Amino acid sequence: MTAVEWQETRGKLAQQKRWVIKIGSALLTDDGRGLNLAGMQGWVDQIAGLLAQGHEVVLVSSGSVAAGMTRLGWSSRPDEVCKLQAAAAVGQMGLVQAYETAFAGHGRATAQILLTHDDLSDRKRYLNARSTLRTLLSLGVVPVINENDTVVTDEIRFGDNDTLGALVANLVEADVLVILTDQLGLFTADPRSNPDAELIVQGRAADPQYMAMAGGAGSLGRGGMITKVKAARLAARSGADTVIVGGRIDNVLTRLRAGELIGTMLVPDDEPDAARKQWIAGHLQTHGELVLDAGAVKALRESGRSLLPIGVVAANGRFERGQVVACRDEQGNLVAKGLVNYSQVDAQKIVRTPTKGIEAALGYIAEPEIIHRDNLVVL
Ligand SMILES: Nc1ncnc2c1ncn2[C@@H]1O[C@H](COP(=O)(O)OP(=O)(O)O)[C@@H](O)[C@H]1O
Numbered sequence: 001m002t003a004v005e006w007q008e009t010r011g012k013l014a015q016q017k018r019w020v021i022k023i024g025s026a027l028l029t030d031d032g033r034g035l036n037l038a039g040m041q042g043w044v045d046q047i048a049g050l051l052a053q054g055h056e057v058v059l060v061s062s063g064s065v066a067a068g069m070t071r072l073g074w075s076s077r078p079d080e081v082c083k084l085q086a087a088a089a090v091g092q093m094g095l096v097q098a099y100e101t102a103f104a105g106h107g108r109a110t111a112q113i114l115l116t117h118d119d120l121s122d123r124k125r126y127l128n129a130r131s132t133l134r135t136l137l138s139l140g141v142v143p144v145i146n147e148n149d150t151v152v153t154d155e156i157r158f159g160d161n162d163t164l165g166a167l168v169a170n171l172v173e174a175d176v177l178v179i180l181t182d183q184l185g186l187f188t189a190d191p192r193s194n195p196d197a198e199l200i201v202q203g204r205a206a207d208p209q210y211m212a213m214a215g216g217a218g219s220l221g222r223g224g225m226i227t228k229v230k231a232a233r234l235a236a237r238s239g240a241d242t243v244i245v246g247g248r249i250d251n252v253l254t255r256l257r258a259g260e261l262i263g264t265m266l267v268p269d270d271e272p273d274a275a276r277k278q279w280i281a282g283h284l285q286t287h288g289e290l291v292l293d294a295g296a297v298k299a300l301r302e303s304g305r306s307l308l309p310i311g312v313v314a315a316n317g318r319f320e321r322g323q324v325v326a327c328r329d330e331q332g333n334l335v336a337k338g339l340v341n342y343s344q345v346d347a348q349k350i351v352r353t354p355t356k357g358i359e360a361a362l363g364y365i366a367e368p369e370i371i372h373r374d375n376l377v378v379l
């Protein structure tokens with residue numbers, strides 16, 4: 001790949017609306033001495049700038065265990081899980097307090113979201129997390145996400161927040177995942193032990209050579225570069241680019257947006273839209289079906305609209321909210337697949353119903369659409 005091609009790819013960042021930004025322990029904890037408040041203020045100022053330019057930002061932030069250790073006066077990381085969980089609970093307070101204060105200076109509200117693996121593997125909770133995050137973004141709020149360390153056990157933890165960042169990028173279908181860390185990016189070998197290692201500027205997330213180059217963590221972080229390269233691969237599944245970059249670089253986020261060639265950019269093999277659709281279509285089985293009238297088929301096929309209950313004539317089979325259903329025309333041809341917002345029982349009650357009639361029919365309204373267009377793959 002040539003320098004001109006690199007530059008072209010970086011130029012896309014300014015147009016990429018939805019960013020997930022992950023800030024790692026190695027940066028946040030000021031080498032173990034509590035939270036790096038000055039650093040946090042700097043990233044928040046830059047994120048506020050991104051928001052003002054029309055971007056949406058989800059922040060995935062580590063730092064709870066390290067912040068908790070300082071608050072509790074512990075100088076070394078304990079081995080016992082219960083102590084780590086206690087430290088996380090104490091430290092998370094300081095972490096969100098620091099973000100809330102820093103964002104308030106820009107007139108922005110923040111929202112704390114603590115997730116576990118179960119939240120993302122259970123369909124219903126997955127869909128709820130997704131719609132809450134989308135709502136927060138539409139309100140201009142900055143979600144601040146961390147793993148719910150207090151309730152997870154070793155077997156089920158993400159452990160590192162790189163993986164969590166990538167799954168969040170899948171969840172919100174982000175355009176780009178930015179991983180801020182303590183090195184300038186991915187090097188051909190761990191620069192701590194290989195001073196001659198060279199920075200990778202750009203490559204394909206799926207390229208196996210990057211896994212071979214990546215080593216483990218420094219003293220504070222959990223995952224090292226291996227989990228960052230894996231995260232880039234995961235993020236690519238829903239079409240997101242990943243940039244691994246030094247969080248201590250002056251104005252790092254602003255400069256990334258301006259297209260500067262800093263850090264390492266790892267891109268998906270497929271076009272983002274194709275990857276995103278494949279992801280929705282491929283990672284879930286279909287459970288039941290919705291039968292669409294001709295107007296709804298046209299709205300989906302020709303105008304890329306969401307599917308509203310008014311255009312649905314029947315809901316067949318057994319499905320729950322959050323499962324994938326097949327959408328067929330009245331002749332039985334497959335038109336689309338998508339994540340449905342209502343169970344079969346409720347969907348059947350609102351067929352042919354205008355949006356304003358949903359509440360009267362069900363006694364509640366989950367979403368105005370039966371399938372949102374972001375969750376729909378037209379085939
Ligand atoms: N090929 C590599 N390029 C850059 N850093 C590497 C590489 N291999 C291993 N590392 C290590 O990964 C560390 C960053 O990961 P980690 O400590 O988990 O940070 P974070 O808390 O930001 O996730 C670096 O400090 C570095 O020592």
Ligand SMILES: N[C@@H](CCC(=O)OP(=O)(O)O)C(=O)O
Pocket residue numbers: 023024025026061062063064065066088146147149159160161162220221222223224
């Ligand atoms: N959830 C943990 C973070 C785990 C962690 O350190 O992850 P990472 O920043 O990826 O090395 C915490 O807040 O302390």
